Amino acid sequence: MKAYRPRSNLTTHEVHNQPEPLCDYNLYLTDQPVQDAFTRFGKASAGARLTAFGALLGSDDILAQGDLANKHLPELKSFDQFGNRIDEVEFHPAYHKMMQIGSNAGISSIAWQDDEADQGHVTHAALEYLQYQVEGGTCCPLTMTYASVAALRHQPDILSQWLPGILSCEYDPRSLPADQKTGLTIGMAMTEKQGGSDVRTNSTTATAIGDNMYELLGHKWFCSAPMCDAFLTLANTDQGLSCFLVPRWREDGDRNSLQIMRLKDKLGNKSNASSEIEYHHAQARMIGAEGRGVATIIDMVHHTRLDCCLAPIALMRQALSQAVHHCRQRTAFQKKLIDQPVMQAVLADLAVEVEAGVLTFMHIARKFDDSAENSDARTYARLAVAVAKYWHNKRCPNFVYEAMECLGGAGYVEESILPRLYREAPLNSIWEGAGNVICLDILRTLQKEPRALELYFAELTPARGTNKHLDRAVSRLKDLLKSGDNHEPQARRLVEQMALCLQGALVVQFAPTPVSDLFCATRLGQDWGHAYGTIPPRHAVDQVLSRVWQD
Structure with missing residues (x-):
């Protein structure tokens, strides 16, 4: 945030050669790679929406709101002053402001709106990429709300009740039954202490009480955004692990018996109130077929993974923007930092990493759009999004550190956004399947759906013969895939090579x-x-850098 007319002529020295803070800029129009990628994969008419959203997010006021939302943390209020159980989380107004602008922009809804159906996932991805650069915590409930529609489609009668609130583009933070609110958010609660990603070890039970209504008893180790209006969750019936929708309010108007045990004290993502919860005979509706809970909720996970693969690229872009902005203004050894050959090499190296990532998540988002009418696109997207989620997140933490180093000490202090980006950087690798889980998922896909690998190589074919390094890398990848049946010990190496070949082709x-x-x-x-x-x-580093920042 830019201070208002600070003093620079001090008694002991004059303040000079210090860059102005990066504020009052358009996140979209200054970013040539994302504009080019959206032009290629997105819907032209949505460009004005992205331009307006980029200007809003880059305003001094909204940048400050993102900072405030992470400095003033959410607080759990288990009881009211008279001892009644309420299980409410109180947020700073800045959090609500960021939720409001994200909802109003359509991050959680635009992919499912009829007039955006052909390229709505691409627009969703671009919008979230912009918001995540300013404030990441609010993107969690926005992402889960967006992704919930894919799972709720397994139960059309329940979807019809909840979809109007999901698509309303209104943010309504009031703690009220869903039918009394102008906009709804949907969360997720899957993992338990004993299993983590191995959800088949879940111990939460569901007992039928009639009319597709169940009571849930058990705990959930992670429930992000516990102020959502309902949560998709997994619990065991006599037929096995099943998927349920648990509203915060019962259908009779009373609070549901979903108890927030504590808020997690996390490394980063501070504005988002990740929690530990218990179901004490909480009422819930089954979603999808009984005993098919994993198959039902995996559709939601598939969509949240799209956002987990774009989020690290957003963090990297914001870190790169900060580094380039600083280097364009700061002088050292009689030259601007941006003109120093060794700094140019660093910034150009960072820049190609971001550009490859932007093309990758936009390309995959377009496949999500194509999936509605094309089963091959759906099969390919499930594989590609997992590959990209793994690789983008492995690149993010060290990338943010390198950008921080470009600013020196000014990037290491909490007045800078870079420490917040650095704390956020490991997050999306852990959420929705950590690195090993993702790699094992990919191996299972390759084994069970050979068509997915055929489609993957088909995406590389148009680039064949255009770059010798890419051709050799694709040959090495094919050799690796032929090297026996047990790829598990080399799973990470295999997925890394798949990611790099895809990025190279793009x-x-x-x-x-x-x-x-x-x-x-x-x-x-x-x-x-x-x-x-x-x-x-x-290498023409000056031409690479010319794309990083558009004045």
Whole structure:
């Protein structure tokens, strides 16, 4: 946040050669790679929406709101002053402001609106990419609300009740029954202490009480955004693990017996009230077929993974924006930092990482849109989103650190956004399946759906013969896939190579030649060191950097 007319002529010295804070800018119009990717994969008429949203998010006021939402943390109020159980979480007004602008923009709803049905997932992805750069905690309930529709479709009668509130684009923070609110948010509660990602070990039970109504008894180790209006969850019936929708309010108008035991004290994502909860005979409705809970909720997980693969790229973009903004203003050794060859190498290396990531998540989001009418697109998207989620998140923490180093000490202090980005950087690798879980999921997909691998290589085919490094990398990947039946010990290596080949194919087809040449020479050609900035000579770094920031 920019201070109002600070003093620079002090008694002991004059303050100079210090960059202005990055504020009052348009996150969308300054970002050429995302504009180009949206033009290719998105709906042209949504460009005005993204431009307006980028301007709003980059305003001094909203940047400050994102900061405040993470400094003033949510508080759990288990009881009211008279000892009545309420299980409410109180948030700072800045959190509600960020939720409001995200909801109003359509982050949680636009993918399912009829007039956006053809490319709504691409628009959703672009909107969330912009919001995540300013405030990540609110993106969790927005993401879950967006993704919930995919699971609720398994129960059309319940979907019809909840969908109008999900699609309303209104944010209504009041604690009221769903039918009294102008807008709804949907959360998720799956993991338990004993199992984590192994949800088949869940011990929560569901007892039928008639008319597709059940009572749930058990605990959930993680329930993010506990002020949502309902939660998709898993519990065991006589037929096995099943999926349920648990509203915060019962149908008779009383509070449901969903108790918030505590809020998690997390490394980052501070504005989001992740919690531990218990169901004390909480009323719930079954979603989908009994005993098919994992198959039902996996559709929600599939969509949340899209946001988990774009979120690290958003963090990386914001970190890169901060680094480039600083280097354009800061002078050292008689030159602007941006003109120093060694700094140019670092920034160009960071820039191609972001551009490849943007193309990848936009490409995958388009496959989500195509999935409505195309089973091959659906099969491919399930594989590709997992591959991208794994790789993008593995790249994020060290990327943010390198951007922080570009600012030196100014990037390490809490007045900067970079410490918040750094704390946020590991998050999306852990959520919705940590690295090993994702890699094992991919191996299972390759075994059970061979068609998915055929479709993956088909996506690489248009780039064949255009870059020698890419061609060799694809050959190495095929050799790796042929090297026996047990790929589990090499699962991470395999998924990494799949991610890099996909990114390489996309940049070769859709990015400017200086970007694709640098990406392929380093990531695929093995002409690269062990840190950002160790790029080979003779690459047009000035042309790469010209795309990073558009004045």
